[in-house]
Amino acid sequence: MKTETIAQLPIVKKDPWLEPNAEDMLRRYDRYRERLSAIGKECGSLTEYANGYFYFGFQYDDALRGWWFREWLPGAKDVYLFGDFNGWQRTQLPLKKDGCGVWSVFLPDETYGERLVHGSKVKMLVHGDNGWLERIPSYIRRVVQDEHTKDYTGQLWAPAEPFDWRGDSFDIASVGSLLIYECHVGMAQEKEGVGTYCEFIKTILPHIKKAGYNTIQLMAVAEHPYYGSFGYHVSNFFAPSSRFGTPEELKALVRKAHTMGLAVIMDLVHSHYVKNINEGLNELDGTDHLYSPAGKAGDHPYWDSKLFDYGKEQVRHFLLSNIKYWLTEFHFDGFRFDGVTSMIYYHHGYTEFDSREKYFSPEVNEEALCYLTLANRLIHDLYPHAVTIAEDVSGMPGMCAAAEEGGVGFDYRLGMAVPDFWIKLLKEVPDEQWDIWQMWNMMTDRLPYVKTVAYCESHDQALVGDQTIAFRLMNKQMYTDMNRAAQNVVIDRGMALHKMIRLFTISLAGQAYLNFMGNEFGHPEWIDFPREGNGWSYAHARRLWSLAENGFLRYSYLGAFDRAMLKLVRKYDILGSGYAYNHLMDTANQTLAFSHGTTVFVFNWHPRNSIPDYAIPVPEPGRYRIVLTSDAPEFGGYGRIDPAVKAFSFSQTDSDGSTRPYIRIYNLCRSALVLTRMNR
Known part of the structure; x- marks a missing residue:
């Protein structure tokens, strides 16, 4: 590769923005190639090396x-x-x-x-x-x-009979666009206590299937001594957490999910490890630099944990072997790599990424980038369709480009700016001042070849100290006025926006979608793991599924809308259809309309303006029918839109002299409407 010109590196040819740093990209690529070549000479292949x-x-x-x-x-x-x-x-x-x-x-x-x-x-x-x-x-x-x-x-874990994986030929490619349900086994049950793998199989897998998701993202799999760490301070990288059950019970969970058509990806923590001497890797041989850089360079200053030395061969061997272990022994369908931003920068991401130089400065840990590239190569060598997702907020160039092109090789990145945007908007901007251009740009601001997992909130927003979207919208009124008989304008607003925010995000912000368990129906409780400050209580470290199953409460409306939304997304392949086409931006009425194919989405974010006979452009002439309205009574709305009404297109000349088809709708305030062109 060094004998070729820098301009021939595919990732640079694809993205001219990288041309000033083409030598940096080439150096990173060469490091990866040299490591891969050395591994091949020593062990024959990367997959053999990871044994x-x-x-x-x-x-x-x-x-x-x-x-x-x-x-x-x-x-x-x-x-x-x-x-x-x-x-x-x-x-x-x-x-x-x-x-x-x-x-x-x-x-x-x-x-x-x-x-x-x-x-x-x-x-x-x-x-x-x-x-x-x-x-x-x-x-x-x-x-x-x-x-x-x-x-x-x-x-010593050596069952007399190996786990029976016969017949498990599941391929994650079969699920299509990823609809990810992020789960924590321990807090998945409604009981006050730690849930198990077996209980998850019995009660949670059917819920996920019924809800319409096709992929499970399991958190807190590897052993961790402190339950409240959410599984992010790992002590034993090859041991599934025993507080949830045995390794065989975890395997049974994966196998059962596969029989139900559900993929299972693991939340993999290779960004750091627990400092504990008694349980973990820290100072295992008596030195401070076995798995970590020596001295303070081995400490994570923000997470109270230890860092890996990705430049050390034995550390890479340990971590790559760990990846192969989870894939082959437990049949996981891929990984969401936690803390990638922390891994690839010595400042761990605590800076503003406001210039190109930030991606190529001495603050970049190129050994970590090389490790991640090898990890992605290993995963896809073992299972070509396995999915890898990078939790990277920085936007490091090449993160989702193939290693052969000079990238790091991830399949997806998390769209981490999207939930931050929703939180900031809800906290700081009155409804009537919401800027629909800003909202559109935030959802669509991504490179076309960088596949993104869209989400409006995850477990981070559900933790004590933060708020879910539902709680941010409805606050304490959730505890008193979520019964169907109550009349409360705060609840009405919250229900309406909760549905709109989810539909807006899934239809615009990426090629996959993620939701943390319970958030789809507006789970009211925050997550607070047992600790001294709460009397070691499990009251808030669980999910209250009965709220969504109670026919007298409005949570069931939100759950029903989420199911309908996912059904629509699957039926019309919204996530797989690329960027939406923007047809209308009406700032005065805070209304925008866009399409995926011949499916048209209309969002009216205005708190008051409802407009009859409102004209919107459509992609093709014809007859359009309503396939989803957030105001439907079955979703907790007021039924002000008749779903049986058909909209017939008509031609209209725009101010620029062009003629295109339009339809007329009832543009209802604070609601979303989805229509599709009928074939006949």
Whole structure:
């Protein structure tokens, strides 16, 4: 590649804006190519390279009939393995160190066969610069917490029979445009307590299917010692969280979802890890630079956690092996990579991205970019249709371009500016001052070749300290006036805008759509995990599904609208049809109209102006019928629009002299209307 001209790098040819930094893009591409080539020479392929979980940790040797245990601890002085299998004798089983810093011990069946079994509890005793400490192996596949001492211990996890994946040939490509339901297994149940994988299968999967979503995004999968971290302070990267159940129960969840036609992607946290010494990777060999850069460079200054050193080969090997492990062992259909912005900048994204130089300054962690490129290559080498989503707010060029073109290789990016926009608008701008041009531009301001996951709110807005859109709109009135008999203008406004904001976002802001569980029906409670400040209560760490199922409450109206919205989006392939075509911008009446194909969307954001016989342009002449109105009684509206009325087009000459087809509608204030041209 270096012998070719810089201008031939495909990503630069596609986006001339990058030409001033073509050398930077080429350097990043060359780094990736060199790493990939070295891996190929050493291991044959990237997929073979990512097999660390077949070597480290506990591995059964059929020829020698016994267990090998291996751990990479180059800075350690002494290492011992112990557990219930040897009566917790801490210094009985010393490990030996090789020239690469890998410590190992062989445990023959003839000595330990009846004691070292599936479920045996194990730990390491590591002597390093930080003293003698009991530690959990890095590749351990299950970690459990003692009910009394609250200490965490690893388990040898080796069921006699492997999980039966026969018949699971699910392909995420079959779902079409992604409609993502973001879930947290622990707080998915209505009970006050921690939900399980089995309960999720029984009660939540049917809800997701009925709601019309086709993809589940599972949060908090990897083990994390603090429940309230939402799963983002991971301690054990190869262990599914035991507080929700066993690894086999998680596999059963994925398999059951697949039989229901639902894809399952994992919220993957490779941006940082927990600082805890007792549970995690921090100072595992006694040094502060095993998995992290040394000194303060290894600390995340904002998240109270540790950073990965992506430039170290053993760290890349660990993380890439982790990716393959989740894909192949649990059949996940892809990943949403958490904290990508934090990974790729040394300032972790705490700056304004207001110039091209910000993307190519010394503040960019190009080792992290290289790791992410290798990760995307590995994922798509293993499963070409697997989906990868980058949580990047910065807009790093090339994030969603193929690695072969000089990009990082993600399939999608999260449209993180959209929920920020809605929050700011609702907090700071009176309804009558909403600028429809600003709203349109915010939804459509993205590069055509950068696929975007649109969302108007996620779990972040549901946490204590923030507010969901529903609560921001209706506040405390949600606790008193969401019954259907109540009359409250605040609730009326909130219900109307809640529906409009969702439809506006899904129809304009991307090629996929995401919703956090419960937000679709306006869940009123914030998320507050058990902690000392709330008496370790689970009252707010759950989802009140019964609110949406109660026929006397208005939450069911919002849920019904969400289902109808998704049905419409699927039927007319709105997410897959590209940019919407803007037909009308009426700033005086805060009305805009746009189309996807021959499906026309009309939004009247004005709080008062309702206009009969309102003329809007349409993409083709013909007869148009109403397919969705947010004012329908079944969605909590007042039924002021007759869905049986058909609109016949007529020709009208515009001020520029052009003639195009129009239809007339009742342009109802604070409502959305969707029409489609009838075939005959």
